[in-house]
Amino acid sequence: MGEISYLLFWVILAVSFTNLIFYGIFFVKQQESIRTLARMTLVAVGVLQTLYVLLRFLQTGYTPITSQHETIVFFAWSITWAYFSFRWRYTVKNFGVFISLLLFILILLAAGASRTINPLPPALQSWWLPIHAGISVISYAFLALAFCGGIMYLLLERELKSKRFGYFFSRLPSLDSLDQLNSHCLATGFVLLTLGIITGSIWARQAWGTYWHWDPKETWSLITWFLYAAQIHQRFSAGWRGKRAAVMAVVGFASVLFTLWGVTFLLGGIHSYAQ
Amino acid sequence: MPSDMILLLGVNHKTTPLAVREQLALNKGYEEPLHALRNIAGCKECYLLSTCNRVEIVVVAEANAQVEEDIAKLLFGTSVAPEQRQDYLYVYRNNEAVHHLFMVSTSLDSMIVGEAQILGQLKEAYRHAAEIKCTGPVLNRLLHKSFSVAKRVRSETQIGASAVSISYAAVELAKKIFGTLENKNVLLIGAGEMAELAAEHLVSQGVSKVVVANRTLSRAMELARRFNGTAVSLDELFSQLEQADIVISSTGAPNIILHKKDVKPIMRTRRNEPIFFIDIAVPRDLDPELNDLNNVYLYDIDDLHNVVEINKSERDKEAVKARRIVDEEALKFQNWLDGLSVVPTITALRKKADDICQAELERTLSRLQHLTADEQKAIAKMASAISSKLLHDPLSYLKDENCQEQNEVKVEMIRAAFGLVDKD
Numbered sequence: 005m006g007e008i009s010y011l012l013f014w015v016i017l018a019v020s021f022t023n024l025i026f027y028g029i030f031f032v033k034q035q036e037s038i039r040t041l042a043r044m045t046l047v048a049v050g051v052l053q054t055l056y057v058l059l060r061f062l063q064t065g066y067t068p069i070t071s072q073h074e075t076i077v078f079f080a081w082s083i084t085w086a087y088f089s090f091r092w093r094y095t096v097k098n099f100g101v102f103i104s105l106l107l108f109i110l111i112l113l114a115a116g117a118s119r120t121i122n123p124l125p126p127a128l129q130s131w132w133l134p135i136h137a138g139i140s141v142i143s144y145a146f147l148a149l150a151f152c153g154g155i156m157y158l159l160l161e162r163e164l165k166s167k168r169f170g171y172f173f174s175r176l177p178s179l180d181s182l183d184q185l186n187s188h189c190l191a192t193g194f195v196l197l198t199l200g201i202i203t204g205s206i207w208a209r210q211a212w213g214t215y216w217h218w219d220p221k222e223t224w225s226l227i228t229w230f231l232y233a234a235q236i237h238q239r240f241s242a243g244w245r246g247k248r249a250a251v252m253a254v255v256g257f258a259s260v261l262f263t264l265w266g267v268t269f270l271l272g273g274i275h276s277y278a279q
Numbered sequence: 280m281p282s283d284m285i286l287l288l289g290v291n292h293k294t295t296p297l298a299v300r301e302q303l304a305l306n307k308g309y310e311e312p313l314h315a316l317r318n319i320a321g322c323k324e325c326y327l328l329s330t331c332n333r334v335e336i337v338v339v340a341e342a343n344a345q346v347e348e349d350i351a352k353l354l355f356g357t358s359v360a361p362e363q364r365q366d367y368l369y370v371y372r373n374n375e376a377v378h379h380l381f382m383v384s385t386s387l388d389s390m391i392v393g394e395a396q397i398l399g400q401l402k403e404a405y406r407h408a409a410e411i412k413c414t415g416p417v418l419n420r421l422l423h424k425s426f427s428v429a430k431r432v433r434s435e436t437q438i439g440a441s442a443v444s445i446s447y448a449a450v451e452l453a454k455k456i457f458g459t460l461e462n463k464n465v466l467l468i469g470a471g472e473m474a475e476l477a478a479e480h481l482v483s484q485g486v487s488k489v490v491v492a493n494r495t496l497s498r499a500m501e502l503a504r505r506f507n508g509t510a511v512s513l514d515e516l517f518s519q520l521e522q523a524d525i526v527i528s529s530t531g532a533p534n535i536i537l538h539k540k541d542v543k544p545i546m547r548t549r550r551n552e553p554i555f556f557i558d559i560a561v562p563r564d565l566d567p568e569l570n571d572l573n574n575v576y577l578y579d580i581d582d583l584h585n586v587v588e589i590n591k592s593e594r595d596k597e598a599v600k601a602r603r604i605v606d607e608e609a610l611k612f613q614n615w616l617d618g619l620s621v622v623p624t625i626t627a628l629r630k631k632a633d634d635i636c637q638a639e640l641e642r643t644l645s646r647l648q649h650l651t652a653d654e655q656k657a658i659a660k661m662a663s664a665i666s667s668k669l670l671h672d673p674l675s676y677l678k679d680e681n682c683q684e685q686n687e688v689k690v691e692m693i694r695a696a697f698g699l700v701d702k703d
Contacts, residue, residue: 160455164452164455164456164576165570165576167578167582167585167586169586173455177458178454178455178456178457178458179455179456179457179458179553180456180457180458180459180553181458242550242551243549243550243551243552244551245551245552245553245574246551246553246573246574247573247574248573
């Protein structure tokens, strides 16, 4: 099983790379036929990632979301399926191009991380692991979509404001649809983020005795939560939209990344299992 | 044909301001002006095209007839003094006229190169002229040809594909900002011609509401009626800005009428809904600093020109292709026209008869080798006598001086009957 899982990961990396190439060519040439290929390979990436996560689950006996490698793959898997769930309801031109780039970077990072299977620390041996960590990472996936949308928005907005139309003008969807993307992914991501913090806090009560430790990871996830809460509040009360919302999506995602990795490597704390 | 000429007279958006075009006597209805044109002495065939951007008349007249003056008088009515007409009117003759008509039908002469509307207008105009039998063999052929040239240009070039005009650019930008234009509100400040055109394009893209704000309310109402919209006075500008999504400003005001500090609080009441300002006034109506506000996009006429320029190289390539097609087709038409005159028809008819005689003689004589040279000559003589006797009547019918005005009909008939129709 270890062998299959080992091979499968390289297949994912290869397919993901092919996917990025297809999307890259499509972005440059805007040909329908290549888009079909790109979409098919992206679905393949999603399916392969699912298989890999399942295989890893069978291999380790717990939800594969504890080591660095597992977390990144799970993050990539969440982004892929969050993207499909979004695509099912909305159409945003060339969004897949940016997603495929993000996916490839993540999988490349996962390739660099150690794949050894460590025995699960006693504190993590709980049903709360898939619930708390799973929900949190899936929420990060939606926030990652909002981040990609934000980048696209800023690229297009800059060309529209400066009135110099370069590469992106014809290749990006309308500002309105990007703003819609932001609001949809922000709302979904925020609800999941809140759930992730609540479940984590309940688990902490069970595992460590108190709901809240002010452990660096907890503190940073709270900071992230406040960043997004402020954004949501401003969007729905004062009509914060457009460029400001896009910038906030980027800032918020930076905070997400720091919570996910920065804290573990720089600040440590009892939450840092995945070394 | 040598004795006739094709004459095209007209005014369009390039030569004549709207204010003058509105005054033209021929810009309402077709029937009356066509009857009037037909009654001009020396005019054999006529046709009239009247759209909001141009009025053009094509006539086939006797070469020496002085119809130009009469037509110009008919076209301008009393609105323009005769000495001023020259400033507005353009006149083309024969192949130039053909060329120009093809340029019009292919939309190369339109305000918006590549637009398709003109072809429909042309067909409509032709239908009117044909119904009351103002057109004859030359114009029938010419106009049908102009339709097929337009079709050829459309199918062989990409001329209709890219955004090519200011208003198209405005629509494209609006779509980049708003996605769909449905349920969007347009506010026109001032009621200029360009604003009208841009609004027309926006409405055709599904814009839901048009509001016209103008200094003189009557003009605002007039324009609003066109778009099923509402008219307001300029005093209500700020409150209207709270609802508008696309604002087109084209007032004749000497100063800026909308400053950054005016728009800033409006954005708050709008809850930052994006707003797209298009300033097509010269001098400008809108504060250039508006563009610095979040969710506010301001484009003035030069910016829009730049957008058009982006597509220009692409369009120019296509326009060159289209122009080549027009040149080619105009030349072909000229050849057909030349073929219509009597002399070439006679030559062609004789040549055809001679060719047939020659071919048949060769075939027959090759089988009659035993005949002497004299006998062979006698047979050859007989063959040419038969053909020239047969040709005598058609030729003298063609040459008949008595009914020269029907020359083209006769020529067409003879050419068809004897299979002299040239392939084109």
